[in-house]
Amino acid sequence: MTVPLLELRSVGKTYAGGGLFSRRRVAAVKQVSFTLAAETPEVFAIIGESGSGKSSLARMVLGMSTASEGQVLFRGQDLAASRGRSARLDFMRQVQPIFQNPFEAFNPLTRVDRYLYATARNLTGAKNQSEAEAAADQALQQVGLSLTELRGRFPHELSGGQLQRAAIARALIPGPSLLVADEPVSMIDASLRMTIVNLFRELRDRLQVSILYITHDLATAYTISDRIVIMRQGEVVESGDARAVLAHPQHPYSIQLKNSVLSVEGAWNDDDDALAHGTTRSTEGTRP
Numbered sequence: 001m002t003v004p005l006l007e008l009r010s011v012g013k014t015y016a017g018g019g020l021f022s023r024r025r026v027a028a029v030k031q032v033s034f035t036l037a038a039e040t041p042e043v044f045a046i047i048g049e050s051g052s053g054k055s056s057l058a059r060m061v062l063g064m065s066t067a068s069e070g071q072v073l074f075r076g077q078d079l080a081a082s083r084g085r086s087a088r089l090d091f092m093r094q095v096q097p098i099f100q101n102p103f104e105a106f107n108p109l110t111r112v113d114r115y116l117y118a119t120a121r122n123l124t125g126a127k128n129q130s131e132a133e134a135a136a137d138q139a140l141q142q143v144g145l146s147l148t149e150l151r152g153r154f155p156h157e158l159s160g161g162q163l164q165r166a167a168i169a170r171a172l173i174p175g176p177s178l179l180v181a182d183e184p185v186s187m188i189d190a191s192l193r194m195t196i197v198n199l200f201r202e203l204r205d206r207l208q209v210s211i212l213y214i215t216h217d218l219a220t221a222y223t224i225s226d227r228i229v230i231m232r233q234g235e236v237v238e239s240g241d242a243r244a245v246l247a248h249p250q251h252p253y254s255i256q257l258k259n260s261v262l263s264v265e266g267a268w269n270d271d272d273d274a275l276a277h278g279t280t281r282s283t284e285g286t287r288p
């Protein structure tokens, strides 16, 4: 077997909590293990309610925080043992983050295209402005935008959906093999969420990039993921093929999540019925 793209071995994260002199510890992540193969790109979802440890896990995979226990290995290299600027840059070329709120990810006073040029210069070795622009335009085309549309525009001049696409384009510039997307659509207008999450599947197929999709939203995870992990209070309570897990959820929390999806889908179907019959019902705001 080839070396996995990403491997978590019994990973734990414990924070000191309750102030300077408190001995209280918060075990945010406990004994989490999973592997993403290098040869088969996939959308791998980590699902859980608020406080279940998803973001703590994402930060460890991104090398932004170190595991308290266990190991996070990227292409066989333990992230805790990786040191130095050149190793860091090499890692950033291969693993890129997409954050929850694109309006926080971009400085409101900086034109959005500048971020793309900077990434091209720092991570792809673009030698001049025209090479940086070519890299930016190529990445923007992958997400259904273009440099012509974006050039010179500030974050507030774009919609949340456009800005998140620009953030995804920025992440694609170095040609990564893994995107870590932490709640990437929770701040996006509900009507645009599916188009953004569907984009992840397209990118998986077109660019052979794996996506770690971190979310509390079972409905989008179910739609786009190949495999899922369901977390509760820092622990994995269920994992496997997305359809198999949701067809026969075993853990009470997974059953609860599944039922919440079914009730949302029910509301959608009712809407469809109402439209088909030319009637309307006041369910605005009930969609995820």
Ligand SMILES: Nc1ncnc2c1ncn2[C@@H]1O[C@H](COP(=O)(O)OP(=O)(O)OP(=O)(O)O)[C@@H](O)[C@H]1O
Pocket: 015, 016, 017, 026, 027, 028, 048, 049, 050, 051, 052, 053, 054, 055, 056, 057, 216
């Ligand atoms: N820096 C920190 N110091 C202390 N406790 C923390 C820290 N970061 C997270 N925690 C705690 O760890 C637990 C898991 O938090 P985490 O943010 O990883 O969960 P989450 O599933 O991503 O939640 P959310 O969706 O609300 O962001 C929570 O109890 C949280 O309060």
